[in-house]
Amino acid sequence: MLIRKQFKFEGAHIVRNCSSQRCRENIHGHSYIVEVFISSDTLDKGYMVMDFCRLDKVKEWIESFDHSYSLWQQETPDLKDFIYRYNRRVAEIPISPSAEGYALMFAYVIDKILQQTDRVNGEGNIQLFSVRVHETATGYAEAFREDLKLVKFQMKDIHFSEGITADWKSTDWWEKLLME
């Protein structure tokens, strides 16, 4: 069975090397919708795949991008200095922040978060099925498990500024992910 939980964030970026000059040469933002699909082979004691309230770390991860600048690690030192100088919330990431890039990175991290989520109510084989990232009202990118083979980065390549981590309710989940 498949369940879906929707999240959202307001994010800023530049998407280098894309065809649209507006996107590749201007800092701009979108109201992102993120849909997380989770599958299981059986239901827990509450007749659920898993209780949505147990996705609190997934929520924390996605909210880290809210009112944040998503800074591609391959940007010039000049732009990086500028971004860090004038923004408290910066997510420095190993992928270019296209909808596809976000979907892939979110799938990679959320898969790990789910693996680390304790099974406490008789849950079955809970697995990330896909992550869908809507950048506009008319378009989205979706990353499936099989797309994880496209991942060429590791957890330690993702960095959040203190302006982001200071808002986290806890940091243990992130430290656990980094230890992998």
Ligand SMILES: [Zn+2]
């Ligand atoms: Zn954009």
